[in-house]
Amino acid sequence: MQVILFDTSVRNSLLPFTHTRPVADIRCGILTMRERWERFLSKPTSTLTVPYLQHVFPHESGEDNLYINGAVFANPGIADAISSLAIGEKLVKDELVIALRTQKTINTTEDIAYQNIAKTYEGNVASLKNVWDIFSINGEAIKGDFKLLTYNKTSVSMPDDIIVKGSENIFIEEGAVINAGCIINATTGPVYIGKDAEILEGCMLRGPIALCEHGVIKMGAKVYGDTTIGPGCKVGGEISNVVFFANSNKGHDGYLGNAVIGEWCNLGADTNCSNLKNNYDEVKIWDEHSNKSVKTGLTFCGLIMGDHSKCGINTMFNTGTVVGVSSNIFGAGFPEKFIPSFCWGGSDGMTTYSFERAIDTAGRMMARRNKQLTTTEKDMYQYIFNNTTIQRDLFAK
Numbered sequence: 547m548q549v550i551l552f553d554t555s556v557r558n559s560l561l562p563f564t565h566t567r568p569v570a571d572i573r574c575g576i577l578t579m580r581e582r583w584e585r586f587l588s589k590p591t592s593t594l595t596v597p598y599l600q601h602v603f604p605h606e607s608g609e610d611n612l613y614i615n616g617a618v619f620a621n622p623g624i625a626d627a628i629s630s631l632a633i634g635e636k637l638v639k640d641e642l643v644i645a646l647r648t649q650k651t652i653n654t655t656e657d658i659a660y661q662n663i664a665k666t667y668e669g670n671v672a673s674l675k676n677v678w679d680i681f682s683i684n685g686e687a688i689k690g691d692f693k694l695l696t697y698n699k700t701s702v703s704m705p706d707d708i709i710v711k712g713s714e715n716i717f718i719e720e721g722a723v724i725n726a727g728c729i730i731n732a733t734t735g736p737v738y739i740g741k742d743a744e745i746l747e748g749c750m751l752r753g754p755i756a757l758c759e760h761g762v763i764k765m766g767a768k769v770y771g772d773t774t775i776g777p778g779c780k781v782g783g784e785i786s787n788v789v790f791f792a793n794s795n796k797g798h799d800g801y802l803g804n805a806v807i808g809e810w811c812n813l814g815a816d817t818n819c820s821n822l823k824n825n826y827d828e829v830k831i832w833d834e835h836s837n838k839s840v841k842t843g844l845t846f847c848g849l850i851m852g853d854h855s856k857c858g859i860n861t862m863f864n865t866g867t868v869v870g871v872s873s874n875i876f877g878a879g880f881p882e883k884f885i886p887s888f889c890w891g892g893s894d895g896m897t898t899y900s901f902e903r904a905i906d907t908a909g910r911m912m913a914r915r916n917k918q919l920t921t922t923e924k925d926m927y928q929y930i931f932n933n934t935t936i937q938r939d940l941f942a943k
Contacts, residue, residue, distance in 0.1 A: 548608045551616035552594040558835035562852030568595040570616030575687025576756040586625040598929040607651040614645045619672040636662040685772035688754040692736040805848035814859040821848035831866040832884035872904040886937035
């Protein structure tokens with residue numbers, strides 16, 4: 547059986563992160579949506595997504611295909627219901643298609659809704675619907691992933707020279723290092739410390755927190771709950787309810803809260819982000835797909851930053867700021883609350899960030915982690931650059 551994770555139109559509400567990945571590769575909790583499904587089903591997966599991403603994330607089908615909605619959070623009940631589907635059946639919850647099993651190869655995401663005989667799932671279904679769900683659901687996702695990843699496993703011993711509360715809710719993987727003077731409070735939620743991760747001296751952590759493989763928390767950092775520090779990320783300063791996808795840096799002082807940071811981003815020293823309006827009003831953010839401001843229903847909402855975007859020292863982001871892919875922000879004052887992909891500048895004005903310069907910068911940052919962009923990935927970024935020109939022109943000063 548081939549397992550394929552499919553995108554739906556919800557991907558439009560998860561920009562800027564779905565510019566560069568299918569919904570299934572969004573991290574929420576300790577794991578990405580794909581990693582969670584692969585653990586529950588014990589099978590590798592491929593992807594059905596929009597055409598320009600399909601070369602980077604291949605679609606592999608056969609004579610027996612199980613298509614699963616990549617926006618749905620895997621859990622034991624749903625996994626069992628999906629595994630029991632017969633060919634020609636699909637699993638639904640209200641209007642949401644969770645999964646379907648077919649002998650056909652489905653070539654477009656739009657075809658999913660018209661396939662198979664429906665079986666109704668009676669249990670609860672959690673799924674990503676809006677970009678702010680990534681941080682607002684993150685605490686509960688960490689708790690679920692913690693149980694999944696630590697089941698029947700034994701944690702590495704806790705060092706003696708740190709202060710701990712709720713040690714039963716702390717799990718340390720092999721190779722992880724916790725240095726002297728740290729304080730970890732896991733009575734408020736689990737704390738997961740991944741393989742070869744490191745917490746430097748004097749850090750304060752309050753769960754739920756996930757520090758993923760090879761992640762680093764810098765000296766004296768204050769990390770509040772519902773925070774995920776993805777693989778290879780390095781963070782410092784004050785952080786609360788933030789999801790870092792992978793290989794991104796916030797290595798210095800400054801506040802970041804109720805935020806999502808994509809891959810290969812860098813926040814300069816003393817970057818600060820507002821996550822609460824002075825009048826305590828509901829936060830609105832810019833919806834890139836519909837080209838309008840939308841209500842989040844949240845009082846707290848900070849920075850949403852797409853892959854490979856960066857900002858200089860002392861950058862200030864307003865409440866509910868959205869930054870696209872491969873933008874470079876710097877200078878005094880607050881930049882616009884929506885910064886399209888491949889922009890260069892700040893509050894004094896924005897211009898187009900040369901594609902060649904942006905790719906060159908991306909390559910240099912990735913080389914520091916012994917990685918490089920593939921030809922298909924460069925083609926993907928070229929497509930994004932070409933198809934966001936109108937947005938840059940509209941928002942340029």
